[in-house]
Amino acid sequence: MRRLNAVEYDNTLRELLGITSRPSTALxxxxxxxxxxxxxxxxxxxxxxxxxxxxxxxxTAVREALERNRAGIVTCDPAGANRxxxxxEILTRIVGRxxxxxxxxxxxxxxxxxxxxxxxxxxxxRLALRAVIGSPSFLYRTVAASGSTExxxxxxxxxxxxxxFLWSTSPDAxxxxxxxxxxxxxxxxxxxxxxxxxxxxxxxxxxxxxxxxWLGLDRLxxxxxxxxxxxxxxxxxxxxxxxxxxxxxxxxxxxDRAAMTVLSADYTFVNERLARHYGISxxxxxxxxxVPLAGLxxxxxxxxxxxxxxTSHPDGTSIPRRGTWVRTNLxxxxxxxxxxxxxxxxxxxGFQGTRRQLVEMHRADPACAGCHSLIDPLGFGLENxxxxxxxxxxxxxxxxxxxxxxxxxxxxxxxxxxxxLLESDVQYRRCVASKVLTYAxxxxxxDADACTIDQVAKAVGAGSWSDVITAVALSSPFRxxxxxxxx
Amino acid sequence: xxxxRLSRRALLRGSGAALSLPLLEPMxxxxxxxxxxxxxxxxxxxxxxCGTTGTWQPSGTELSWQLSxxxxxxxxxxxxxxxxxxxxxxxxxxxPGHATAxxxxxxxxxxxxxxxxxxxxxxxxxxxxxxxTRIRNLVITPPGNGQTEEGQSGVYGSNxxxxxxxxxxxxxxxPRAMFDSLFAGTPVTxxxxxxxxxxxxxxxxxxxxxxxxxDAGRLNGRLGAGDKAIVDQFLTGVREVEKKIASPPSGAxxxxxxxxxxxxxxxxxxxxxxxxxxxxxxxxxxxxxDVTRVATYLLDFEYSQxxxxxxxxxxxxxxxxxxxxxxxxxxxxxxxxxxxxxxxxLAYLLAKLKAMPExxxxxxxxxxxxxxxxxxxxxxxxxxxxxxxxxxxxxxxxRPGRLVRPSSSSLKALHLTMIRKMKVxxxxxxxxxxxxxxx
Numbered sequence: 063m064r065r066l067n068a069v070e071y072d073n074t075l076r077e078l079l080g081i082t083s084r085p086s087t088a089l090x091x092x093x094x095x096x097x098x099x100x101x102x103x104x105x106x107x108x109x110x111x112x113x114x115x116x117x118x119x120x121x122t123a124v125r126e127a128l129e130r131n132r133a134g135i136v137t138c139d140p141a142g143a144n145r146x147x148x149x150x151e152i153l154t155r156i157v158g159r160x161x162x163x164x165x166x167x168x169x170x171x172x173x174x175x176x177x178x179x180x181x182x183x184x185x186x187x188r189l190a191l192r193a194v195i196g197s198p199s200f201l202y203r204t205v206a207a208s209g210s211t212e213x214x215x216x217x218x219x220x221x222x223x224x225x226x227f228l229w230s231t232s233p234d235a236x237x238x239x240x241x242x243x244x245x246x247x248x249x250x251x252x253x254x255x256x257x258x259x260x261x262x263x264x265x266x267x268x269x270x271x272x273x274x275x276w277l278g279l280d281r282l283x284x285x286x287x288x289x290x291x292x293x294x295x296x297x298x299x300x301x302x303x304x305x306x307x308x309x310x311x312x313x314x315x316x317x318d319r320a321a322m323t324v325l326s327a328d329y330t331f332v333n334e335r336l337a338r339h340y341g342i343s344x345x346x347x348x349x350x351x352x353v354p355l356a357g358l359x360x361x362x363x364x365x366x367x368x369x370x371x372x373t374s375h376p377d378g379t380s381i382p383r384r385g386t387w388v389r390t391n392l393x394x395x396x397x398x399x400x401x402x403x404x405x406x407x408x409x410x411x412g413f414q415g416t417r418r419q420l421v422e423m424h425r426a427d428p429a430c431a432g433c434h435s436l437i438d439p440l441g442f443g444l445e446n447x448x449x450x451x452x453x454x455x456x457x458x459x460x461x462x463x464x465x466x467x468x469x470x471x472x473x474x475x476x477x478x479x480x481x482x483l484l485e486s487d488v489q490y491r492r493c494v495a496s497k498v499l500t501y502a503x504x505x506x507x508x509d510a511d512a513c514t515i516d517q518v519a520k521a522v523g524a525g526s527w528s529d530v531i532t533a534v535a536l537s538s539p540f541r542x543x544x545x546x547x548x549x
Numbered sequence: 550x551x552x553x554r555l556s557r558r559a560l561l562r563g564s565g566a567a568l569s570l571p572l573l574e575p576m577x578x579x580x581x582x583x584x585x586x587x588x589x590x591x592x593x594x595x596x597x598x599c600g601t602t603g604t605w606q607p608s609g610t611e612l613s614w615q616l617s618x619x620x621x622x623x624x625x626x627x628x629x630x631x632x633x634x635x636x637x638x639x640x641x642x643x644x645p646g647h648a649t650a651x652x653x654x655x656x657x658x659x660x661x662x663x664x665x666x667x668x669x670x671x672x673x674x675x676x677x678x679x680x681x682t683r684i685r686n687l688v689i690t691p692p693g694n695g696q697t698e699e700g701q702s703g704v705y706g707s708n709x710x711x712x713x714x715x716x717x718x719x720x721x722x723x724p725r726a727m728f729d730s731l732f733a734g735t736p737v738t739x740x741x742x743x744x745x746x747x748x749x750x751x752x753x754x755x756x757x758x759x760x761x762x763x764d765a766g767r768l769n770g771r772l773g774a775g776d777k778a779i780v781d782q783f784l785t786g787v788r789e790v791e792k793k794i795a796s797p798p799s800g801a802x803x804x805x806x807x808x809x810x811x812x813x814x815x816x817x818x819x820x821x822x823x824x825x826x827x828x829x830x831x832x833x834x835x836x837x838x839d840v841t842r843v844a845t846y847l848l849d850f851e852y853s854q855x856x857x858x859x860x861x862x863x864x865x866x867x868x869x870x871x872x873x874x875x876x877x878x879x880x881x882x883x884x885x886x887x888x889x890x891x892x893x894x895l896a897y898l899l900a901k902l903k904a905m906p907e908x909x910x911x912x913x914x915x916x917x918x919x920x921x922x923x924x925x926x927x928x929x930x931x932x933x934x935x936x937x938x939x940x941x942x943x944x945x946x947x948r949p950g951r952l953v954r955p956s957s958s959s960l961k962a963l964h965l966t967m968i969r970k971m972k973v974x975x976x977x978x979x980x981x982x983x984x985x986x987x988x
Binding site for chain 2: 169
């Protein structure tokens with residue numbers, strides 16, 4: 063049983079009622095999971111304050127729906143004696159879509175009874191709709207209890223699983239129809255639905271939510287470099303940095319490119335301001351456009367300013383932080399936690415060297431070397447990019463030493479060689495696979511998911527983005543109910 | 550003004566405290582013997598992240614003492630507060646859990662959902678004083694979420710108030726929305742405005758809730774045990790909403806204090822400094838207007854990654870600076886400056902409450918306000934002798950103006966003592982039953 067998080071709540075109301083406001087802005091913020099928003103919001107029980115707010119929000123949402131989208135909701139003539147019949151018709155349709163499974167007759171009877179308390183048709187319908195979107199059958203995605211063994215999701219449960227994974231909203235009419243006919247559980251039909259849904263604009267929810275949270279890009283919002291380190295920073299530049307990464311993911315999704323393109327794209331998207339920041343010439347105006355990276359020291363995600371800034375300190379790069387980022391997000395091998403009393407960057411009085419020299423001094427202390435030998439060598443390889451992602455060959459007048467090392471001992475020089483090594487690294491593929499699976503399931507993956515991760519990792523290495531998503535959607539953890547009923 | 554009373558039912562909700570029901574003095578009918586109850590007593594707790602350089606402790610004796618440099622902004626209200634020296638926390642946790650555990654002194658094992666925390670002091674007190682005010686418990690934090698550290702979810706670092714071991718309290722993060730729920734009765738939502746309340750409308754609201762409850766009961770029959778617990782908690786929440794609308798309002802906002810003037814609503818999307826100031830204003834106003842009697846304010850998320858360069862002489866993010874023993878000597882003064890900033894926030898709130906006259910005293914005199922951090926030395930993550938200031942006279946239950954070495958060194962004992970001084974009956978809290986006798 064999983065609660066709709068704030069984004070899913072807004073999207074589902076839009077899908078169901080055609081409203082365009084975002085009612086969740088009036089709700090308390092969702093709890094955050096360890097990686098993805100969707101795991102924690104789903105499992106944390108609602109507080110009375112939250113329920114009270116949901117109750118008051120439902121009133122404005124329903125009111126807006128009947129004003130903005132009356133034609134889409136009131137599909138019959140409610141005049142005079144026809145009021146009850148028309149209300150019943152509307153409710154039968156909407157309750158099924160709201161609860162993501164066909165309405166039961168007792169539900170419709172109770173709601174009709176409620177609607178009769180309204181002074182007129184409109185008020186009656188508003189009361190019934192408030193009850194629908196305030197009830198747990200709407201607010202939670204439920205899976206029927208099945209005893210102690212694993213069992214397959216029923217077609218309606220599977221349709222919800224799929225639509226919240228790909229779209230962060232409820233099934234549309236077409237997906238719902240496939241569930242109603244029972245055909246969705248057939249592999250062929252499921253594949254076709256995944257392909258259709260990824261082509262739909264709603265498929266961008268994967269970029270907006272999966273990609274941003276996987277990469278930790280929400281942290282960029284709080285990154286502001288010190289003026290002494292980079293005086294030209296602005297909200298506009300920060301926003302451009304995010305747009306670049308967003309555009310790359312959208313391009314890969316829209317064009318259904320190889321999943322490895324995330325890492326190895328030899329093109330990117332810039333506007334004039336970001337192009338200037340990167341030292342790319344010939345781009346004018348505020349609009350983003352695709353530019354080739356051939357001959358430039360950039361390739362794929364790892365050289366995006368968004369990532370490089372997110373992993374920096376306000377006064378300069380952070381080699382340990384970048385190394386930790388690569389290990390955690392691209393290799394799924396997070397380093398052990400630092401001891402509690404370790405300073406972030408010990409800077410001896412009067413020190414004038416490079417960050418690398420500073421970090422290497424720190425590693426000379428045997429107490430620090432254990433962990434830092436795991437993370438720093440990856441960060442060394444990215445030192446050609448300063449705290450805001452600009453390319454540089456020198457720091458403090460000294461040449462940058464960009465030699466780095468992967469956890470398995472392979473050595474490389476600079477980001478481009480690191481990307482080449484990651485491209486052939488099975489651990490990278492398994493890591494991406496497990497991130498997608500975690501997001502799809504809304505729970506952390508376990509050893510029991512290892513076979514599924516291997517399957518999906520093959521698609522990451524050799525397939526397109528839609529192959530990866532399809533592999534997850536066809537996997538048994540995705541199509542089965544977890545033991546004990548709590549997902 | 551309504552007299553302060555407890556219901557048995559409200560008390561039973563305080564699951565973090567072991568309660569002994571026969572002793573409920575405040576549940577008895579209002580009588581002339583308790584003159585102090587003329588004005589309500591309020592409880593607030595404020596927490597700042599990442600600890601200090603360990604130099605926050607004042608010098609001197611109980612009655613003749615001097616504020617330390619980081620506490621110096623409190624000079625104008627020194628007579629209205631006591632500094633507590635020698636209280637030890639027992640928290641075993643990474644950074645995020647230190648926000649969660651300040652008001653329970655529990656250890657937080659880490660991980661993500663389902664969460665494992667502990668019920669906090671403010672929740673026990675709020676449950677104890679129940680329906681006296683429109684909002685039972687005001688829980689304030691900055692906008693957004695704190696960050697995950699080493700697999701310990703950012704949820705812990707974002708929440709200092711926990712309704713149950715697995716449920717963080719609903720947070721108020723936006724000053725504008727906070728103003729509206731405190732003073733307008735209904736939250737601001739996008740779209741057309743709701744019509745004014747009438748008796749018929751409240752009756753219809755109840756019918757809507759009837760259906761919601763029926764649907765939850767129907768669902769419950771088909772779910773496994775873990776899911777049933779979630780639906781049960783949902784039903785508890787629905788009953789609370791029902792109780793709130795059980796009596797149709799007469800038109801005037803409920804339970805406003807006599808000298809209450811909410812004034813202009815603040816804006817949203819303010820800078821951190823302005824956002825903090827706006828929320829402190831609202832907290833003071835909520836106490837003055839008697840809209841709530843219990844509040845917590847997590848001044849910033851634990852494991853704060855905020856760039857503190859808006860303070861003179863400070864550059865860098867708070868958490869990095871808090872590991873200040875880096876050999877350079879640069880970071881200690883910066884951490885002190887950050888702590889001065891958080892002391893200034895307390896000083897601002899106290900001055901504001903002190904300027905609000907009430908029943909022959911002030912709102913500050915009728916409040917007890919705990920301020921501190923669950924770390925002493927932020928560099929070493931030490932939890933002995935954590936920085937704590939206890940302000941206000943608690944309606945005559947506290948003796949401010951002193952440097953206090955509490956009779957028990959346990960943080961749990963401090964919390965249990967404050968619970969009791971708020972007239973909520975509890976025999977133990979968070980597994981401890983000791984109290985402090987010399988507050």
